[in-house]
Amino acid sequence: MEEKIKIYIPDFIHAILLNDMEKFLFFKKNGELNKNAFINTLIVNYIERYQDENNRYDEYIKRNIYETFKTASAVQAEELSNKILSYIQLSSYHLLNSKNDVALSLKPTKETAGTIQFIQDYNLHGQSVSNYFRNMFASYAYLSQDKRERIIFKERFDRIEQAIQAKRKIYFTTPNNNRHIASPYCISGSHEELFNYLLCVANGKIYSFRINRIDHVMILKDSLVIQESQAKLFEKMVQYGPQFAIRSDQEICVHLTENGIKQFHSLYIHRPVAINIAKDETGANYYFDCSPEQVYQYFSRFGQDAFIVYPADLRDRMIQQIAKAYRMVHRLNQELEVEKENKSEKISEIMT
Template sequence: MEEKIKIYVSAEVNQILQKDMQLFEFFKKDHSLNKNAFLNTLIINYYESYQNNNSQIFEKIKSVLQEKSNCQANEIGEVAFAILKSIREQADNLEKEKYDQTLSLKPTKASRKIIEYIQNFLLEQMTMSQYFRDLFASYCKLPQDKREQIIFKEQVEVIQEAIGSKRKLYLAVKPNFSKKQRDKSKHQHIVSPYIITGAKEELFNYLLAEKDGKLFSFRLSRLEKVIMRNEELHFSEGAEKVFAKMIEYGPQFAFDEQDGQEICVYLTEEGQRSYERMYVHRPKAIRVEGNHYYFDCSQNQIMQYFFRFGSSARVKDPKELAAQMKEKHFIAWKRYERQGK
């Protein structure tokens, strides 16, 4: 199968797919979106789960028919299939005008055999375009962190195997486009993996791991290559307790050496309203005393979250963190002044 397959999807599905291509960094060398690579990866990694879900629905319909209908045993499968087909056709009639976005899929060497298998055995009187449209729509209904696990299924499986086998991992992390670092060793790590966990906002998944006595947080979609090694993993004393904190407060914020001190932030009334309203990356307060909020999270999380508050939030303790926040605001003010001239 060499020809391209045209797939007609809704604007909403197309938007989610395009967004995932960007978030999960499917780019060509010229930094344009590599749509074909993404769609083929999605099909390879998701078609089995999608097909299993359809089979479960089919079996459920058969079960209901066996209990509630007068169908003969040899007719139940045929009737169940007819019901499924009718549901699909009805959905098409209701939403046909919405399928106005076109995706072009060219099978790759990795996906060709799978797509041929789908064409020969799984279509069940559907066209290829209809099958993939439904598959993409099913994928897009999932939370973003679940979609990330699908796209990076290979990495997830290797990581889970290493954790289960208590083995270390080699990680190759994608370099940032904006930071051209020639030293490839900065993007390569030998780590002891602890867990894959999702952020509270259901946005991304993170691998929590230890390397040379330091704790790290790696975003799943940034792991270009993952290889299990023969070395047995090892965690330093107290590491699991810190990992538990990272899971609770936000796995994207690794704990550094200065972390572990109680943090106090003073919030004005406006700051308190912002704290209640701004959910993303919000640290959990361990107690509140009037306008003073106390935290036990990483200092990096405090910096990233409360910097947006401006004068509505002031770090009181520890003093080193207060000085860092003040310096960050001062630098931002200087840039603002320069741009205004």
């Protein structure tokens, strides 16, 4: 199958697909998005699940048709089921009144040619190839991003989960061809439903790797090694945020002003979970047992409204960051003042 297939989809679905291509790092060597590679990957990894869902709907609809219309033939039931299923899809994915303004060109690869030929031969049920893939992409687009990531990197997920079940170590690479041998604990999605993370032990230390940034996963014959204390820390990571590695049981205390407390309640992305709160006359002390990195990244936006009481190394790091930001702002202000003075001098010269 050499010819390209034109697929017409609504703009809002196209935007989600483009966003996923970028977030999941589907780029050509020249930096452009590799649309064809992404679409082929989506189709071959999602077809089985998408087909199973449609088959379940189809069986349910036909069963009700036979119960309601006792004399309905198999052909009549099939035709009516296809029409009902088509309407359900169009309605569920808000496609009834949507314009298919964007055209995608799909060029089948060696890996997907057989799957696409199967779809054309057996799965269309009277609809066009373009409409079939439009509905498939709409079904995909309505999943949360972390679930879409599981589809695009299905082989990677399956291999890691197979290693976890077999209690074996894995080999994988990360950007710049960095090589790792690790004991996988689990794959966990972020609370924001954005990305999935491999939680593992490598060289005795706890790590968190974003799934779309690892590659060449291989299962090794060596048994995985995870200490009970490390397993407890992994459970904390799953609870608080898997993207932030926790390597020790360490309490963190952050003092928030009244304004800081308001910010804490309004800024929920990556917000750490407080295990205790002690109010005082100037605000409150918030206590955490999560990753220091999570606390640092979250509260670095608060400026003078958040002060890390302890541990000292984290407090010093935050102070250095605030001082660096202050110096940068001060330098920019000085440059603006110089620019204003130069403009004033030029205006004075023109006037005289």
